[in-house]
Amino acid sequence: MKICIPVEKNNGLESKIYNHFGSAPLFLIFDAETKELIKEINNGDLGHQHGMCQPMKALGGEQVNAVIVGGIGPGAIKGLNQQGIKAYKPKSPLISDNIELLKNNKLEQYTDIISCNHNGNCCH
Numbered sequence: 001m002k003i004c005i006p007v008e009k010n011n012g013l014e015s016k017i018y019n020h021f022g023s024a025p026l027f028l029i030f031d032a033e034t035k036e037l038i039k040e041i042n043n044g045d046l047g048h049q050h051g052m053c054q055p056m057k058a059l060g061g062e063q064v065n066a067v068i069v070g071g072i073g074p075g076a077i078k079g080l081n082q083q084g085i086k087a088y089k090p091k092s093p094l095i096s097d098n099i100e101l102l103k104n105n106k107l108e109q110y111t112d113i114i115s116c117n118h119n120g121n122c123c124h
Contacts, residue, residue: 001032003102004064004085005095010040013096019070021087027059028095032066035099056083068098074112 006024007015013035018024029039041060056079067080067087077087088107090098101107 001066002038002064003030003032003099004028004059004062004067005030005098006043006067006069007095012037013094013099015095016093017068017070017090017095017098021067021069021072021076022058024069027062029062029064030095030099032099032103035096066102068095068102068107072110077110077112 005015005028006018006021007026007028008018008024009015010026010028013030015028024043027041027043028037029041030036031038039062041062043058063083064085067085068090069087070090072087080087087110088098088102089110091101091107092098098107
């Protein structure tokens, strides 16, 4: 399984998960089984208007199975889900902890109802 995790700075598994998908400067792609960093991607959709995030453009077309992020809007969730990608809320600020939690089915999945809507459901 390939996991995408938005970050501000690449510190490998010790990177802190960014608080919002659309405004993250970087995305790190990890192999869930080996916890190895596969790729670093600059956000290709960083300049989008609020609510107009294009997740696949942001990821440069990279195919992933899951995203772990501190906050994400309903439009981005819908765009990811249409590509078969699930988005999850982190339980720890560090990537390493959350990859393990995801592997053990201990992270909550975002839905369009449970998302960042700037009405109290945001983690940022």
